[in-house]
Every structure is written in C-alpha cells, then in structure tokens.
Amino acid sequence: MRLVMEHLSKQFKNKIAVENIDTELREGVYGFLGANGAGKTTLMQMICGIIEPTAGEVKINGENNIQMGERFRDMLGYLPQEFGYTPGFTAKDFMLYIASIKGLPPRFAKRKTKELLKLVNLEKDADRKIRTFSGGMKRRLGIAQALLNDPKILILDEPTAGLDPKERAYFRNIIAEMSKDKIIIISTHIVSDIEYISDQVLIMKKGKFILQGSAEELLKEVKNEVWSCRVPNNQWSNFERTHCVANSHAMKEVIEARVISVSSPIEGAITVEPTLEDLYLKFFSDEIQEEGACI
Ligand SMILES: Nc1ncnc2c1ncn2[C@@H]1O[C@H](COP(=O)(O)OP(=O)(O)OP(=O)(O)O)[C@@H](O)[C@H]1O
DSSP states (O other): OOOOEEEEEEETTTTTEEEEEEEESSSSEEEEEOOSSSSSHHHHHHHSSSOOOOOEEEETTEEHHHTTTTHHHHHHHEEOSSOOOTTTHHHOOOOOOHHHHHHHHHHHHHHHHHHHHHHOGGGGGGGGGGGGOOOHHHHHHHHHHHTTEEEEEEESSTTTOOOOOHHHHHHHHHHHHTTTEEEEEEEOOOHHHHHHOOOOEEEEEEEEEEEEEEHHHHHHGTTTOOEEEEEEEHHHHHHHHEEEEEEEESSSSEEEEEEOOSSSTTTTEEEOOHHHHHHHHHHHHHHHTTTTTTO
16 A cells, blocks of 8 residues: 655645655554644644645545545544543443444444454443543543554554553554554654654654654664763753753762764763654754754
C-alpha cells in the first residue's frame, strides 16, 4: 500500500498550517514529531479526509482519499486528539456503538469488541461506565475503537496524552505488534513515545517536514553536538542563558550539564551519545526560549 502526500497544503485565513508537503508512506510506523502548533493535527485530518487541502492531495494507491469515500473510510482507523466519549455508556456499549456507525456486522462487532478490549487491557472494565474511567483508560478505549474495522491505515493523534509510564510502555508494545501490515501514523511531541517504535520519524516545524528518516539516521544530525560538561556555580546563570541545556544536575561547586552545541561549550566538555530528545531540542529550543537556542 502507498499513501502519498502530494504538494499538500492547508491555509486557514492568513495562517499556513501545512505547507507543500511531499512524501510517500508504506507499511510501517511513522512518528510525526513537532511542537504544539507545528501542523500535525491539520495534516492528519487531511490524510483522514476530514478537512480538504487548500492545495495538493492525499492519494491511496494512486486514488484521491476524499474521492474514494466509503472505500477509504473502510480502511481507516482514527483516534482524534479530542475524542468525544459518551460518559453514560459502558466501554463495551461504546465499542458496539462505534462499530454500528462504522457499519460493521453485529456478530463481527461483538467478537472484535471483546478481542480489542482485551488487547488494550480493558477486558475487566468492559461493563464499567466510561465516566468512571481514568484519562489513560479513556485513551486506551480510544485506541481500541480506532481498530474496530481492522484498518490498513491507523492514525493516532497524541495517543499517549494522559497515559502514565506503564501505560505508555504498554501502548508501545501494542503498536509494535500490529505494525507489519499497516501504515501507522502517530503524532506526538513526546519523543520517547516514538523513538523506539517508529520505522521513520518525521520532524514537523511550521507546517513542513524539516527532517525525515529512521531514528538512527536522524541522530547523525546531532552527532558530536551533544556535550557533557561541568560549569562553575558562579558562571551558571550566564551559561544557562546562552546555551541550549538539555538537563543539569547541581553538585557541590559545579553544575553538571548536558548541552547541545556545535562547538565545545566550555573547557573540559566531552561529547556524548545523542538521543532523539537532544535532536528535538536542537530544532525546537528556539520555540521554547529565544536566547540559548541551538540553531
Ligand atoms: N480551524 C482553524 N482555524 C484557524 N487556524 C487553525 C485552525 N486549525 C489549526 N489552526 C492553526 O494552524 C496551526 C497548526 O495547528 P495544528 O493543530 O495542526 O498543530 P499541531 O501540531 O497539531 O499542534 P497541537 O499538538 O497543539 O494540536 C496552528 O497555528 C493553529 O493555530
């Protein structure tokens, strides 16, 4: 299967949310990584056919997604960022309700509901009302409903928002298990969610993909630019203001810091193995702070 974005753009009045994106996705897991407002949700909504592009198009095996209509919806599973749960429904009733909207046969829907609630670890909570669910449980239910029609294209917008570390790990395992025959797109600004499960990471900034590749390939972008160093206490405030500090740890007379910098930030600094988090900071620190930005 081929999902192609061709010159894809979306403009809202005078705001360009997505700008001229050209890329091709095949089966596998794709992580869209970007700061808030980068354009991830808008792009996902265009892929899902929920909003129309201002220019360009999305093609599935050569066919326009919107023109495909029902045939496209049959192969799509989507978890929006803000999902409207019906608080008075039980998890099971909610799944059956979504299944009926998707037009799935009742017997198939019943079997699939059972199977998916088990997959997302809500089997024991199937008959509990959603209003009694934690945020993480609701998110897992959201993932389950997106899988009801055995989608070939699965789009999850911020699927791990509100999940605790254990639930995040569980989520990563679920995705890894089903990635073989699907195109799975996950958007997030949480690097660790996609670092280990994405075949490709696409870094989105101001409506464009500025980098695309496997985590390994992308890490080359920050090779020899991540440093471990010790900064004397009396120099720290100036140092922190003028450098891109990934993290720091106060010791007795010095602050030990991890810094992203093209050249050695201070005498005695040594380069260390970069992580995707460092890469993210390199490209987005300018949106977090003006001074000390890495690019
Ligand atoms: N319906 C709309 N009308 C006007 N501007 C919009 C609309 N939807 C999105 N935008 C703007 O387009 C830009 C991209 O928004 P989008 O929600 O796609 O980003 P995002 O990367 O998903 O961020 P977040 O994670 O915060 O949702 C933002 O500046 C946003 O304010």
